[in-house]
Amino acid sequence: MSAQTETQTSSFDGIKWVVAIALLAAAVVGNYYYGEQVSILYRAIGVVILVAVAGIVAGMTDKGRRFRAFAKESRTEVRRVVWPTRQETTQTTLIILVATAIVSLILWGMDAILVRVVGFFTGLEF
Incomplete structure (x- = not known):
C-alpha cells in the first residue's frame, strides 16, 4: 500500500x-x-x-x-552561531592584511632573485 x-x-x-x-x-x-x-x-x-x-x-x-x-x-x-564583535572583526582583518603584505613581499623578493639567477645562467638581462 x-x-x-x-x-x-x-x-x-x-x-x-x-x-x-x-x-x-x-x-x-x-x-x-x-x-x-x-x-x-x-x-x-x-x-x-x-x-x-x-x-x-x-x-x-x-x-x-x-x-x-x-x-x-x-x-x-x-x-x-556566536558572531564576532566589531573589535574582533577589525583585529582579524588587520592581521590578515599584514600577513598578506608580508607574504607578498617575500614572494616579490623571491621572484626578483629567481629572475636574476635565470638571467645570469641564460645571459639574458631583464
Whole structure:
C-alpha cells in the first residue's frame, strides 16, 4: 500500500512541477507579450503574483517540503552561531592584511632573485 502512495505522490509531484514551470513561463511570456500595451506596474504585479503562485505550487511537492524543512533548520543554526564583535572583526582583518603584505613581499623578493639567477645562467638581462 505504501508503494502505491509513493507512486501517487511522485506522479502528483510531477504534475505540480509542470504547473509551476508553466506559471513561470506564463509570467515571462506575458511580460514580453504585453510589453507595449500594459503599464509596467501592472506587468510587474502580474509577474510577482505568478511567481508567488508557482512558488506555492512548487512548495507543495515533496522536494518543496524538504526544502522548507532545510530552510527552517538552517535558520535555527544561524541563530546558534556566536558572531564576532566589531573589535574582533577589525583585529582579524588587520592581521590578515599584514600577513598578506608580508607574504607578498617575500614572494616579490623571491621572484626578483629567481629572475636574476635565470638571467645570469641564460645571459639574458631583464
